[in-house]
Structures are given as C-alpha cells and as structure tokens.
Amino acid sequence: MVTFGECVIRAARAEEWRAAKELRLVALRDPVAHLAYMDTYEQAAARPDAWWQERTANGARQFIAETPDGSWVGNVAVLIEEPGTTDWAGLAVERRQGQLVGVYVAPGYRGNGLTKALFDAALEWAWGCGVERVRLVVHPENTRALGFYRKAGFVESGVTVPREDEPDELEMVVERP
Secondary structure, three states: OEEEOOEEEEEOOHHHHHHHHHHHHHHOOOOOHHHHOOOOHHHHHHOOHHHHHHHHHHOOEEEEEEOOOOOEEEEEEEEEEOOOOEOOOOOEOOOOEEEEEEEEEOHHHOOOOHHHHHHHHHHHHHHHOOOOEEEEEEOOOOHHHHHHHHHOOOEEEEEEEEEOOEEEEEEEEEEOO
16 A cells, blocks of 8 residues: 555455446546547446456456545556466467556546556556566557656557557557566
8 A cells, every 4th residue: 555645555455346336437437438448338337236346356456546535536457467378359468467457547636646656556566476567558549648658668569459440559568677
C-alpha cells in the first residue's frame, strides 16, 4: 500500500467486486472509452454479478487508487503471460511478461501523477513476479494515453494487434530494469 496525495494505492481484494464493477462502468462512460477498451458500457452492465466476482477474485492483479471516503478513482490491472501460451488476441507469448490493462483515472484526478503512481505499483508487482518485460496495447488515436505511456518509459515494440473495424493497436513495452 502506497499513499499518493489523498489517495491510497493498493491491490483490490476479491470481496471488492462491486467497487471494481462500478469503476469499470464509470471508465466505459469516458469519452475515449471506445479507443481505450475492448468493451462497451452496455456489455459490461449486462454481465451477472458472478462474472464480476470471478473477474475480481481470479483475474488480473488490479491496483486501485482509493480516496479517504472509500471511492475508487483509478485503476490499472496486470496480467501475467507465460511463454508458450497465446494472449487474448491469439498472438504467441514468447517470454514471461506482464500486460497492463484496464487503465483508468477519473477526470478530476488526472494530470497530478496519480496514473504514474498506479503504474509504479503495477510495475513493482510485475517485476516481483519475475517478468522480463511489461507491455500494453494502445489505440493509435488515443493520444492522451500514448503520451503518458511514452513519458512512463514505454516504447513501441513494432508489434501491432489487429482490431476488427479499427486501426491496429500498438504494442508498447518497458524492459525489466
């Protein structure tokens, strides 16, 4: 657990699935959600509680930014990918790596370093899991995210991930320090 300003940065707990669902639904209402997520508000809202419980308990390691009143205002999750498997897009995973997904910070909390604090927590955890690198994919038109990822040390790998009816997404990586 890390404190950043008024927020605490920590890992989400399985029993907090309702808060995880609520934050995801808020994120899916963001004006750039169509560029940032491969999900829609309508799809997510229609999922049963059991889906959210499973996702929060057994999905990616989720790091959240929590305000003193208990509100969640930011999120990033880390998936660990093992060599010899395929990722969500069907691409071969060649080495042990982390993938950052579900990045969101509420508008009133952007631009003050909170996203970096969330990334720092996620990367520290991933390095502790023995990954060789951490990656993410980003829509080429999501300029705000691209700028932040570059500032955070991620570089384009040259790999693109095909999206149906959209431009290919760009893979960005940071190697283990």
